[in-house]
Amino acid sequence: MMQHSLSIEARFRPEVVERILRVVRHRGFELCMLNMTPRREAESINIRLIVTSKRSVDLLSAQLRKLMDVACIEIQQLTSQQICANAKYQVKEKKHDSEKSGFHLVQR
DSSP: OEEEEEEEEEEOOTTHHHHHHHHHHHTTOEEEEEEEEEETTTTEEEEEEEEEESSOHHHHHHHHHTSTTEEEEEEEEOOHHHHHHHHHHHHHHHHHHTTSSSOOEEEO
């Protein structure tokens, strides 16, 4: 199975994350990581997903681009070194986030 990193810029709406996650699930991708941060200069958010699947990531990106609130999608296929680095980053980020209020990172 291949892991891919998706960086998504979307309009900040209450339902946008739910719509993105529904498309990920319906297209047969497994969510490994989710990180969402608001952009201060505009009413938009940056969402970073790491997904895994045997399917082509182009199938997922084509469906995500159809969502009205999605402005931009960047895709990167992860190598085994990047997967290990992301796992270490997630552990450090999780420790850092536990000191803040709210949730910023979801790890499976």
